[in-house]
Amino acid sequence: MTLCQCPVTAAAEISDRYPIRTGAGIHADGYALRSGRGALRCFTWNQPGHISPMTVRPVVKRTARAVLLDGDDLILIKRTKPGVDPYWVTPGGGVEPEDSTVVHALHREVYEELGAKITDVVPCFVDTVEHIGDDGGATGVKVQHFFVCRLESMDPSLRHGPEVDEPAGEYEIVRVPFTRVGIASVHLVPLSLRHYLDGNIEGVRAMHAPDLG
Missing domain, CATH: 3.90.79.10 (Nucleoside Triphosphate Pyrophosphohydrolase)
Structure with missing residues (x-):
C-alpha cells in the first residue's frame, strides 16, 4: 500500500477518487481524503480491484x-x-x-x-x-x-x-x-x-x- 500526505486547504471535509501513481511508477486507483485541517492521505491499490491490507479504523x-x-x-x-x-x-x-x-x-x-x-x-x-x-x-x-x-x-x-x-x-x-x-x-x-x-x-x-x- 502506498500512503502519501501533503498539505491542502479545504472549507469542509471532502473526498474524491482519482488516478494516482505509486512509488513504483505503476498507475493505480487512489482515494484522497481531505480535511479542513489540511491533511491529504492517498490510499492505493496494489492491483486493480484489490485493496492493500489496512488496520481496521474505529x-x-x-x-x-x-x-x-x-x-x-x-x-x-x-x-x-x-x-x-x-x-x-x-x-x-x-x-x-x-x-x-x-x-x-x-x-x-x-x-x-x-x-x-x-x-x-x-x-x-x-x-x-x-x-x-x-x-x-x-x-x-x-x-x-x-x-x-x-x-x-x-x-x-x-x-x-x-x-x-x-x-x-x-x-x-x-x-x-x-x-x-x-x-x-x-x-x-x-x-x-x-x-x-x-x-x-x-x-x-x-x-x-x-x-x-
Missing part, C-alpha cells in the same frame, strides 16, 4: 443526512461563514446516544434544522472519511449515512437546536432542481455525494418507484 462518529426531495426539487441548506466561501449541505447531523436508530436521528435532525417531517425514507449512500481530532491527527473515521426521502411538511418557524439558537454563520433553506445542472450549480459537499448524485439521479428517483416493493 468509527468515532456517525451522521444521518437526507437527500430530501419535494417534487422536482432537492432541499439543501446553504452554509455561509465569515471568511469561507458558501457551500451547500444536505439536512442532517450527528447520531446522538438518545437516538434509538440512525433513521430516528435523521427524523430528529431534519425537524430541528428545517422544521420538517419526512416520509419514504430509503438508504442510498454511505460516505466514510477520516475523523480529525483536536490535535490535528486522525482518530478514526466518520461514517455519513445518506437517505433519499420525500418532504411531507415543513414549517421553518419550528426550527430549533444549536444551528438555530447559536448559529456559526448562516443556515439558509434552499431548493435546487434535482437535475445534473441543478446540482452542478451549487458547491455541494461532500464531493463524493455530488459525484454519486450526478451519476445516479435516475436511480435515486427509482428508489421511490411504486413497484419497488
Whole structure:
C-alpha cells in the first residue's frame, strides 16, 4: 500500500477518487481524503480491484443526512461563514446516544434544522472519511449515512437546536432542481455525494418507484 500526505486547504471535509501513481511508477486507483485541517492521505491499490491490507479504523462518529426531495426539487441548506466561501449541505447531523436508530436521528435532525417531517425514507449512500481530532491527527473515521426521502411538511418557524439558537454563520433553506445542472450549480459537499448524485439521479428517483416493493 502506498500512503502519501501533503498539505491542502479545504472549507469542509471532502473526498474524491482519482488516478494516482505509486512509488513504483505503476498507475493505480487512489482515494484522497481531505480535511479542513489540511491533511491529504492517498490510499492505493496494489492491483486493480484489490485493496492493500489496512488496520481496521474505529468509527468515532456517525451522521444521518437526507437527500430530501419535494417534487422536482432537492432541499439543501446553504452554509455561509465569515471568511469561507458558501457551500451547500444536505439536512442532517450527528447520531446522538438518545437516538434509538440512525433513521430516528435523521427524523430528529431534519425537524430541528428545517422544521420538517419526512416520509419514504430509503438508504442510498454511505460516505466514510477520516475523523480529525483536536490535535490535528486522525482518530478514526466518520461514517455519513445518506437517505433519499420525500418532504411531507415543513414549517421553518419550528426550527430549533444549536444551528438555530447559536448559529456559526448562516443556515439558509434552499431548493435546487434535482437535475445534473441543478446540482452542478451549487458547491455541494461532500464531493463524493455530488459525484454519486450526478451519476445516479435516475436511480435515486427509482428508489421511490411504486413497484419497488
